[in-house]
Amino acid sequence: MATKSLTDMAARNAKGKEKPYKLSAGAGLFLQVMPNGNRYWRMKYRYAGKEKLLSIGVYPEVSLKEATDRRDAARAELREGKDPSEEKQLGKLRAQLSVDSRFEAVSLEWLETRRDLAESTWSKAKWMLETYAFPWLGRRAIEDISTAEILLVLRRLEAQEKIESTQRLRQICGQVFRYAVATGRLDRDPTAALRGALKTAKNRHYASITDPGRIGELLRAIEGYTGQFTTLCALKFAPLVFTRPGELRKAEWSEIDVESAQWCIPAEKMKMGVAHIVPLSSQALSILRELHPLTCKSRYVFPSVRSLRDPMSENTINAALRRMGYGTDEMTGHGFRSMASTLLHEMGWASDAIERQLAHAERNLIKAAYNRAEHLPERRRMMQAWADYLDKLRAQIKGQALRSVA
Known part of the structure; x- marks a missing residue:
């Protein structure tokens, strides 16, 4: 025997009973009547083999006609392979988001x-x-x-x-x-x-000097630099820490821990978004102590020559190298990283320690979360040994120069 379809009068006259009950409106739609007399439109349906329930509204705010229209719309979504409940949630999300879709x-x-x-x-x-x-x-x-x-x-x-x-x-x-x-x-x-519709760039290689003899010459040239003292200090500091140029020029005094001999760069300044520790050699600390009286009133270790409120310009280091006679195909500020990586590997230091000091990407994101201090004891020894090695290269060139004069 066919079930009689719900009428608006029957919905209006439905009263609460001791337990909730349902009045069918056909095709899965029903009016649920609660003990307190409240009435709710619901639709029962199956999606991906599971029985689900869609809330359609409250009667009489949502009339029988409107409820059946919403039911029919939900059934149309089902025919298109969509889940009416998920579509409803998406609709709510769109309403919460900015109405401006530009x-x-x-x-x-x-x-x-x-x-x-x-x-x-x-x-x-x-x-x-x-x-x-x-x-x-x-x-x-x-x-x-x-x-x-x-x-x-x-x-x-x-x-x-x-x-x-x-x-x-x-x-x-x-x-x-x-x-x-x-x-x-x-x-x-x-x-x-x-993808494939645009030109692709060739791999970018930053010019760098990796021959020990030429590194010594570069360090001697830096020692004789006659430009701004802040720039001179940045030039001396760069090969000792081999951070990215942007990290170097935006270094802040608040990040320098002299007692622990380290520079702690916060995550928001790092390319990979992970905080980074740079152990400071005695040579690096000496440069900072010499510079501190000049720039301590600035937030930045290496402030702009125009304003103590701003960091050093991104072109300063490269411009200084050009002034010393090093062309763009010979050496760049970024090249200090390749210099350190190449020579430290040749010196026999562990690749993991070198890569960690270079703050290269850690593919394992969970590992990266705690990896900023990994290999730190070895990295401290490595950074001091690296600074001593650079001193040795510079001294060799200086000795050669003195012998040639004699």
């Missing part, structure tokens, strides 16, 4: 979720979006942006032979679009189809 608004929202990035990485991503993407894509609704449109934006940058920047911008835009997918604004990332 590319610029979504990008800024994504940036706020990535405050865990190193400060320099975060700022560079924001700058690239503002400079190269927002002028053309910023006001466009993110769901309307096509792959071809993104390619046109990237080709403008590629035409300037900024190949690495083009690839980086594609990656950043891809992260924005994938964030939009994750937050229910898009179904797919349109940048995924761009």
